[in-house]
Amino acid sequence: xxxxxxxxxxxxxxxAEDIDKYLEVHQxxxxxxxxTCGSVDDGKSTLIGRLLYDSKMIxxxxxxxxxxxxxxxxxxxxxxxxxxxxxxxxAEREQGITIDVAYRFFATEKRKFIVADTPGxxxxxxxxxxxxxxxxxxxxxxxxxxxxxxxxxxxxxxAHLIGIKNIVLTVNKMDLVGYDQAVFDAIVKDYTEFANSIxxxxxxxxxxxxxxxxxxxGPSENTPWYKGPALMEHLESVEVDSTTDAAKPFRLPVQWxxxxxxxxxxxxxxxxxxxxxxxxxxxxxxxxxxxxxxxxVTFDGxxxxxxxxxxxxxxxxxxxxxxxxxxxxxxENPVLAADQFETTIVWMDExxxxxGRPYWMKIGTQLVTVSVAAPKYQVNVNTMxxxxxxxxxxxxxxxxNISTDRPIPFExxxxxxxLGGFILIDKMTNAxxxxxxxxxxxxxxxxxxxxxxxxxREHHASAKNQKPAVLWxxxxxxxxxxxxxxxxxxxxxxxxxxxxxxDGDNVRHGLNKDLGFTDADRVENIRRVGxxxxxxxxxxxxxxxxxxxxxxxxxxxxxxxxxxxxxxxxHIDTPLADAEKRDVKGLYKKARAGDLKNFTGIDSPYEPPxxxxxxxxxxxxxxxEAAEEIVRxxxx
Amino acid sequence: xxxxxxxxxxxxxxxxxxxxxxxxxxSIHIMREVVAEAEKPVMLYSVGKDSAVMLHLAKKAxxxxxxxxPLLHVDTTWKFKAMYDLRDKAAKDAGMxxxxxxxxxxxxxxxxxxxxxxxxxxxxxxxxxKQALDHYGFDAAxxxxxxxxxxxRAKERIFSFRTAxxxxxxxxxxxxxxxxxxxxxxxxxxxxxxxxxxxxELDIWQYLHLENIDIVPLYFSAPRPTYVQDxxxxxxxxxxxxEKVVGxxxxxxxxxxxxxxxxxxCWPLTGAVESEAATLPEVIQEMLLTTTSERQGRVIDKxxxxxxxxxxxxxxxx
Numbered sequence: 001x002x003x004x005x006x007x008x009x010x011x012x013x014x015x016a017e018d019i020d021k022y023l024e025v026h027q028x029x030x031x032x033x034x035x036t037c038g039s040v041d042d043g044k045s046t047l048i049g050r051l052l053y054d055s056k057m058i059x060x061x062x063x064x065x066x067x068x069x070x071x072x073x074x075x076x077x078x079x080x081x082x083x084x085x086x087x088x089x090x091a092e093r094e095q096g097i098t099i100d101v102a103y104r105f106f107a108t109e110k111r112k113f114i115v116a117d118t119p120g121x122x123x124x125x126x127x128x129x130x131x132x133x134x135x136x137x138x139x140x141x142x143x144x145x146x147x148x149x150x151x152x153x154x155x156x157x158x159a160h161l162i163g164i165k166n167i168v169l170t171v172n173k174m175d176l177v178g179y180d181q182a183v184f185d186a187i188v189k190d191y192t193e194f195a196n197s198i199x200x201x202x203x204x205x206x207x208x209x210x211x212x213x214x215x216x217x218g219p220s221e222n223t224p225w226y227k228g229p230a231l232m233e234h235l236e237s238v239e240v241d242s243t244t245d246a247a248k249p250f251r252l253p254v255q256w257x258x259x260x261x262x263x264x265x266x267x268x269x270x271x272x273x274x275x276x277x278x279x280x281x282x283x284x285x286x287x288x289x290x291x292x293x294x295x296x297v298t299f300d301g302x303x304x305x306x307x308x309x310x311x312x313x314x315x316x317x318x319x320x321x322x323x324x325x326x327x328x329x330x331x332e333n334p335v336l337a338a339d340q341f342e343t344t345i346v347w348m349d350e351x352x353x354x355x356g357r358p359y360w361m362k363i364g365t366q367l368v369t370v371s372v373a374a375p376k377y378q379v380n381v382n383t384m385x386x387x388x389x390x391x392x393x394x395x396x397x398x399x400x401n402i403s404t405d406r407p408i409p410f411e412x413x414x415x416x417x418x419l420g421g422f423i424l425i426d427k428m429t430n431a432x433x434x435x436x437x438x439x440x441x442x443x444x445x446x447x448x449x450x451x452x453x454x455x456x457r458e459h460h461a462s463a464k465n466q467k468p469a470v471l472w473x474x475x476x477x478x479x480x481x482x483x484x485x486x487x488x489x490x491x492x493x494x495x496x497x498x499x500x501x502x503d504g505d506n507v508r509h510g511l512n513k514d515l516g517f518t519d520a521d522r523v524e525n526i527r528r529v530g531x532x533x534x535x536x537x538x539x540x541x542x543x544x545x546x547x548x549x550x551x552x553x554x555x556x557x558x559x560x561x562x563x564x565x566x567x568x569x570x571h572i573d574t575p576l577a578d579a580e581k582r583d584v585k586g587l588y589k590k591a592r593a594g595d596l597k598n599f600t601g602i603d604s605p606y607e608p609p610x611x612x613x614x615x616x617x618x619x620x621x622x623x624x625e626a627a628e629e630i631v632r633x634x635x636x
Numbered sequence: 637x638x639x640x641x642x643x644x645x646x647x648x649x650x651x652x653x654x655x656x657x658x659x660x661x662x663s664i665h666i667m668r669e670v671v672a673e674a675e676k677p678v679m680l681y682s683v684g685k686d687s688a689v690m691l692h693l694a695k696k697a698x699x700x701x702x703x704x705x706p707l708l709h710v711d712t713t714w715k716f717k718a719m720y721d722l723r724d725k726a727a728k729d730a731g732m733x734x735x736x737x738x739x740x741x742x743x744x745x746x747x748x749x750x751x752x753x754x755x756x757x758x759x760x761x762x763x764x765x766k767q768a769l770d771h772y773g774f775d776a777a778x779x780x781x782x783x784x785x786x787x788x789r790a791k792e793r794i795f796s797f798r799t800a801x802x803x804x805x806x807x808x809x810x811x812x813x814x815x816x817x818x819x820x821x822x823x824x825x826x827x828x829x830x831x832x833x834x835x836x837e838l839d840i841w842q843y844l845h846l847e848n849i850d851i852v853p854l855y856f857s858a859p860r861p862t863y864v865q866d867x868x869x870x871x872x873x874x875x876x877x878x879e880k881v882v883g884x885x886x887x888x889x890x891x892x893x894x895x896x897x898x899x900x901x902c903w904p905l906t907g908a909v910e911s912e913a914a915t916l917p918e919v920i921q922e923m924l925l926t927t928t929s930e931r932q933g934r935v936i937d938k939x940x941x942x943x944x945x946x947x948x949x950x951x952x953x954x
Contacts (some may be wrong), residue, residue, distance in 0.1 A: 019921040026838075027846060031655035102790040103783045105836045112655040114834055126811055133813040246652075255668040258702035268697075270665045270815070299699040309653050311664035311697070324672050348811050362816050365672070421814045430820040432810040 017139040029107065032240055035116040035131045037155035037163075038141030043172045047141065047210035048104055048115055051232070054217050055106040077117075101131045110236045125381065125395040126348040128158050129435055133421065136240045137166035139231075144177045144207070148190045154199075154381045156191075160200050161344065161397070161437075163414060166238050167195070167203035170231060173181055175209040179222040206231050245308035250274030250282075250330040251411070251419060253364035257323055258313050266297055266313040267322055269365065272418035274330065276314070277305045281331035284322045285409035290331050295463060325366035327409040327419065335419060336408040338441035344399050345372070347392035349426070349433035354520050355391065356527040358557045359433065361404065362420035369405040369560070370424065371527075376400060391520055392434075401442060405560065413437035427553050428607075439522075460540030464498045468537035469634060470562050471544045474555060474609065475572030476601050477587055478579035480623055481546040484572060484616070487627035489544055495635070497542055502529055504547040517598045523554055530558035542634075550606045570630060571612040576601050578619065656843055663690075664697040664833040665815060666794060667778070667907045670829050671704055671817035674776035677829075678735075680765075681707040681727075683691045683719040684900045686780035686907055688726070688851050689840050690832055694778075702731035708777070709736045710768055712760035714749060714902035749904040750881045756902070769826060774946065776819070776827045784836045785789035794833050800824035845916045855919060857896040857911040863888035869895060869910065873903040877919050898923070 014022035104115040106482045114624070116131030132138060138159035142152055159167060169191055177183045188205045195203055206215055207223050208231055214220035217232045229237070251272045258266040276282075279295045295315040296303040305314045314328060322328070329335045347353055353372060361370035375398035378389035392398045413420030424434040461468050471488065476493040485501055492499045508515070512528055515521040526549050533543045549555055559567045580588040591599035598604045609615075614633050616626045653661070670677050679694060680688050694703040707727050727734035742759040749756040769777060783790045793809050795817045810818050819827060833838070844851060854871075862871045865888060872878055872890055879887060895908035896919070913922040 015921055015924045019917045022924075023842060023845060023917060023920065027654060027656060029655045030652060031658050103834065104790060105784045105834075107836070107838065112836075112839070130811045130813055134815075255665070256672045256698075258698065258701055264700060266700075268668055270661055297700065299696040300897060307653070309661055311661040311668070313699070360820065362818065365669075393778060417814060421816065423811075423813055423816045423818060425818055425820055430818070430822065432812075432818045435811065435813045 005403075015352075025109065026107075026315070029110060029112050030239070030240060031112045031114070032137060032235060033114045033116070033135050033233065034137040034166075035118050035128070035135045036139045036141060037118055037128055037159065038172075039143070039149065042141040042143045043210045044141055045117065047139075047170070047172065047208075048117055050210045050213060050216055051113075052104065052106050054213065054232070055108055066526045068308075089399040092226070101127045102177045108232065108236055111467045113235065114627075123630065125154075125158065125346065125397070128155065129162060129346050129348075132159055132162040133163060133165055133435070135162075137168065137235070137238060138164045139168045141168055142169065142171050142187060142191075142438075144171050144173045144183055144187065147187050148194060148380045152191070153194060153384075156195060156200060157198055157381055157384060160198055163417065167200055168231070168234060169203050169205040171205065171207045172210055173466065174214060174223065175212045179214075179220075181208070181225040184226075192287055203626065204228065204234055206234065229360060243397075245273045246275060248273035248308070248416070249281075249327075249333040250276050250280070250414065251335060252276070252312075252314065252328045253366075253418065254322060254324055254326045254328060255365050255589045257463075264315075265319070265323070266295075267317045267328065269328075270311045271306060271308050272364075273308050273416055275305060275307050276312075278302075282316070282328050283331040283334040284320060285327045285335050286337040286407050287321055287326070289320040289322075289403055291318040291320050293317075325364070327364065329409075335409045337409045338402065339405075340403045340442040341410070342376075342399065342439045342442060343402050343422075343436045344439060345375075345392060345424075345434050345436040347394060347396045347398075347434050349431055350394055351426070351433070352394075352520070353392040353434070354523045355400075356520075356523045356550075356557075357553050358405075358427060358560075360425035360427055361402075361422050361436075363410065364419050365410065365440075366408055366431065368408055370402050371557070372424070373401040375405075399439070399533045402436075410438055410441065412440055427556075457538045457540065461536065462540075464540045464541065466497055466542060467566075468540050468563075469542045469568060470533045470537060470558070470565050471542065471568050471570060471630065471634065472533075472549070472555065472558065473544070473570045473572055474549045475577060476579045476606055477548055477572055477599070478582045478584055479572040479574040480618055480626070481548075481572050483623045483627045484630070485544045485546040487623055488630050491627055491631045492542060492634075495631075498540065499542045499544060500536055502533060502543060502545045504545075517604075519551075519598075519604075522550065526551075526554040530554075530561045533558065534561050537566055548600050548606070550600045550604065552609070555609065567607050568614060568634065569612040570614040570616065571609045572616050572618060572626070573608070574618040642740055656839065656846065657896065659832075659839060660693065660696070660843070662815075662834065663693045666814070666817070666829065666831040667694055667697040667703075669817050669819065670776050670778065670795075670827075671698070673817075674827065676772075676774050677705040677776040677778065678708045678769075678772065678774040679703070679778040680780070681709050681723065681734075682780065682900075683709070683715065683723045683726075683852060684780070685844060685851050685855060686782065686832060687842055688849050689835070689843055690778060690780045691726060691730060692843075692847060692849050693831065705778075706733035706735050706775075708758060708768060708772070709734065710761060711736050711738055712756070712764075713738065713743070714756075714760075714901050714904060716852070716854055716900065716903050716906075717869075718852050718854050719900060722850065726850065730919055735768075735773070737764055739764035739767055747903055756905075769802070774826065775821070775908045776829055778829050778831060780832055781830050782835050782837070782840075783833050789833075792830070792833075794830050795819060796828045796830065797821065798826045798828060799827055802826070804828075837923070838920070841916065841920045852900060854897045856916075857894050857914050857918075859892050860895050860908070861890050862893045862895055862908060863890050868907040869893065871895065871897075871903060871908050878904075888937065 036044050036048060102117045104117060106113050116135060118128040118131035140152060140155050171184055171187050185208045206228060207226050208215045213315055214222050215230045219232050251274060252269045253272060254267045255269045258268050276293060278293050278295060282293055283290050293314055294317045296306050297313040297315060327335055355374040355528045358369045358371050361368050375389045375392055377386040378396050378398040380387055381397060389398055411419040420438040423432050426433050473485055475481050482503055489499050489501045507529060512525050515525050529545060529547060533545060536543045555569060583589060587596060589594040591602040600606050614630055698704060709723060739760055747756055747759045772944045781789055793812045797810060798804060862869050863872060894912060895911055896911045896913060897906060897908055900906060911922055
């Protein structure tokens, strides 16, 4: 039997009586976004189906299809299986589980709701974090028969991690425990203990049955002992985050510079927090330039005031530089800029985090290059324990320091989701590989200076009467890199140039003896060599390096470390068959026999340079001729 | 709370945006991101009510500049006449270039909805769209799809990545967090972007009403020549063409009925509903009291059974 209140939702009498009045009322609805999280059998999809059904968002044709589907593939016998309304994609319906994030919509008289349906299966932390990132509220489902499970802890931890302040504990399937208050109270007690331990201070607990409809839209006769709100009543009345955002200091990340003609220059973006009015003194970050708002321009006319959440175009009284990625903030309380941060990272890609490798970072409207240090620790999302970690795998959550290639305006995530939340993008595949949250900056970039030395790099270079450079030889093992590098150094020495040769094998005997040959270690190997080469160019030297350096991303990283124009990528280009035939060190033989793992060209990839400064075709040139060619390019 | 709709929630202050204001701001944000990050964006314009809202939002997003991309209509030659009229007027009013694309192969073979069934949509729309995007070299295309329309759309991202051959892989979608959209892609790959993903049908109607946006008159009821086929009502938009295709002797019985349309597509494929709703509020009223969902009027969702839209999307249909 269904225990619902009168169907007051949507089929309001006003629709038939006075449609204009109805529209007027409904134009003033607010919006609440929430997520539902639960394990595979907690009845999540059933609950969402029920909300859609009870708010009359299901039409007759859908209901007819639903009834037919329920009989064919449903799991509720002859009764309506509400879950079928929600489980979308064909493959999932066959498996009987939801595997991605789906968004559902319904509305009552007071609010429009967007529900993110996020799966409860172990391997899909990624999806839940995605769904939670835009949510104002999280609805944590518990099966009354099972109580607080490992999954409950995980979902609560993730919701809290992503900063959701409204947590609703819905104890579902109360019909299957005889609507027993003792069961409900025991679960709430259990959950309170756990919630407090991870920092969730308040939550609302509601006993429901998604299947039967108890305490969904109104009080249920089956739970006379429960005096709190029904689920829908609670969803209609909680405060949404966007309201509190308006009270914070003004910040707007610039998306686009609007310049239709020479007379108009405006800066378009969505206000992250705060309020702005013409006449407000503002500061543009990271440049630090100040001006005053002259106009707030919209299609519907200029505004006297705009608040958090609105998309507007701002004009300044002064012609100051401002472009995409900059943040306009109130001058008396501007955002800070920094280039090193402690962050919490959720890894979302099959390919694990490679500490040291450069990734794109998108934060607000900025896109910068970032490198992630080895994690300080990883969090076990079931027990909240901190575990030692060298990397982060798919669905792992960890805390790690990051550094950006330039100072960026930011705010800690807890203060500002828009200026503290970021994604990481793989530079080669363009996949979104991680989501992250800035905890705090490690230092204010503008307070930290490179230790200024009295003898400058220019002095070092001019004393040696040369221009510093890094000659970066890359190629397969056995291509002849070391041989050519040696010859280049000899020739330069004869020309009285000051040089230093960093050889792959030699460095691995000392500086990098702790590193192996996994992808992560190869990245770190090249990062360290890059840093050493950079210091040597500061000392005025011409540095010659001979490393396989198989990945484009790391070679690009070194290119960006050293001063512009000082990096020469030299591809020692040998066909794999030739290198293997030569096999001076016998390594290919070992690799083919399976005795040597992760060998470049055999079971580990080599990514050839796309646009090297110099390309040496070893099938056409001898080592001597190659060295000659390189020196000629360097010193014409 | 009472049935007269008095609100007892916290009063609406200036700081509290309504749901339509939040949706509008989100859509504008999405459009600006695309323009800032894509090399050559385009807006797919189908002349329907969703396109009308999308175009209106584009004008708002870039004002006082005109939207910095063209409109593209992938035409089948079988749209209602009233749609062609509004299309040309809307583009002109917005100060935007209008590109109209006809799949030359479909044109040559005379593909039509009467003789060719599902091939009609496949050739003119799915193939036509892919050809048009390749022809002009667009790397980002705005589409007016909404997540509430159909189950497979509920799971699609706002920035939906397509391979160089325009395929959508529902299993390999990029996670989309906060308001951060990853628009990066390799050469030849493209994005379909759905700025009104989070709008519902009711939101669209309310916004059209609130903003006084021009839509095709076919959305409003009027006496129109109609015929019945497979239990659905259709309107005769071009009787000569109908005669030519089905044959004079096989013409269905044509009756004048007061009808309107809930969605607009090719006239022989778009079911009409009998209605007296002649104004926007009346249409909304009827919609709220009605009991069949929007896409019921379109034949396309039904060929191939339950998963047909998902399959079409994987192949490159919008």
